[in-house]
Every structure is written in C-alpha cells, then in structure tokens.
Amino acid sequence: MTDIPEAALRARQMYEEGATTREIVAQTKLSTWAVYYWVAGGPKTMGVRALPALPKRRMVIRRKILKEDRVALVNRMMKAAERQVCDIEMRLAGMQQEAGDRERDARTLAVLAKTMQSLTALDALHEKGAPKPKAPKNESIPRSIDELRRSVAQKLEAIIARRDSGSDCQS
Known part of the structure; x- marks a missing residue:
C-alpha cells in the first residue's frame, strides 16, 4: 500500500x-x-x-483583447480590403478580363463589402455609449440568382464608370 x-x-x-x-x-x-x-x-x-483518476477539466486560456489590439486588427483588415479593391480596379481598367474573372472579382467585391460592413458595425459596437445595433434587414439579399446577377452587373458598371472618370488607387 x-x-x-x-x-x-x-x-x-x-x-x-x-x-x-x-x-x-x-x-x-x-x-x-x-x-x-x-x-x-x-x-x-x-x-x-493508488487512487482513482479524476476527470480532467478542459483547459481555458483567457486573454483579454485590448482595445488597441482590436483597433489595429480592424485597421489592417481595412487596408487589406483597400488593396484588394485597387487590384480589382486595375484589372478592370485593362478591360481584358474574361467573364469568369469578372464574376470572381464581383464576388470578391461583394465579400469585401460585407466584411467592411461587419467591421464598421463591430467598431461601432465597441464605441463607448454606442447604442446596440438593430438586427439587419434582409432587403439587400437577392431573392433569386437573376436578381443577384443584375446586382453584380450594376456594381461592375459602376466600377467601370468610376474607372473611366479616374481612380483613387495609385499605380
């Protein structure tokens, strides 16, 4: 014993x-x-x-995320999104894209727009005294694939129109 x-x-x-x-x-x-x-x-x-084993607890590692860390991350993501948009604008300026490439760029722009919207909402949520955000309305979600295609085509036309009038990106 x-x-x-x-x-x-x-x-x-x-x-x-x-x-x-x-x-x-x-x-x-x-x-x-x-x-x-x-x-x-x-x-x-x-x-x-010598003794029966006790059930192990799961390990919890807590790390307080500082406001400065969050702000720095949001800023880095914003800069990355801006670079993506500029790259897409440059490709559109060349006007030598195939349909598949244009669709990929349109999807990328849609994802970037959603990401920017989420980042902005997150940033507003963390502001002191900021009101709680309301649930988003689903009015902007296309009801069919045809509606989505029309929406993407309109966005591409707007980008091309902006390109023709000048771009904010540096070459």
Whole structure:
C-alpha cells in the first residue's frame, strides 16, 4: 500500500471542487506537475494507480483583447480590403478580363463589402455609449440568382464608370 501525502489528498479535493491549478499549488505547495500526477491517481503499484483518476477539466486560456489590439486588427483588415479593391480596379481598367474573372472579382467585391460592413458595425459596437445595433434587414439579399446577377452587373458598371472618370488607387 502506498502512503498518500496529505497535500495530495487536499489537492485532489480542491481540484474536484473546481479550484484553479494556481490556487491548488499555492495552498498545497505541490508543483503543477505533482498536482496533475495526483489528479491522475498517483503512483502505480502492479499496474494499478493508488487512487482513482479524476476527470480532467478542459483547459481555458483567457486573454483579454485590448482595445488597441482590436483597433489595429480592424485597421489592417481595412487596408487589406483597400488593396484588394485597387487590384480589382486595375484589372478592370485593362478591360481584358474574361467573364469568369469578372464574376470572381464581383464576388470578391461583394465579400469585401460585407466584411467592411461587419467591421464598421463591430467598431461601432465597441464605441463607448454606442447604442446596440438593430438586427439587419434582409432587403439587400437577392431573392433569386437573376436578381443577384443584375446586382453584380450594376456594381461592375459602376466600377467601370468610376474607372473611366479616374481612380483613387495609385499605380
């Protein structure tokens, strides 16, 4: 029979009660390794652990996301979206795209527009004192594939018209 230290029994009890590993280590003076060793059942004698293993809890790593981190991420995503739009405008300026390429660019623009909308809404949500956003209306979602095609064609025509009048992108 294996002698089980009082600290190990206390560590197991605290673990079962939901104490954090840090709290258990501080109160029992066991190492983190020793806490988990005793949670697993301790030493084996003839292939059998001294104590029944306790069910392991899932590890939760919490990291506070700072406002500066969020703002920096939003800014990087905005810049990336701007570069994508400029690339598409440059390709449209060449007017040598095939239909498949134009459709891919139109889908990319639609995704970028949705992303920008989401980023803007997220940014507004995190502003101090900002009202909670209302549920979006589904009026902008096309009801059929033909409506989607018309919408994409109109957006492409607007981009081409902008290209003809000058572009905000640098070459």
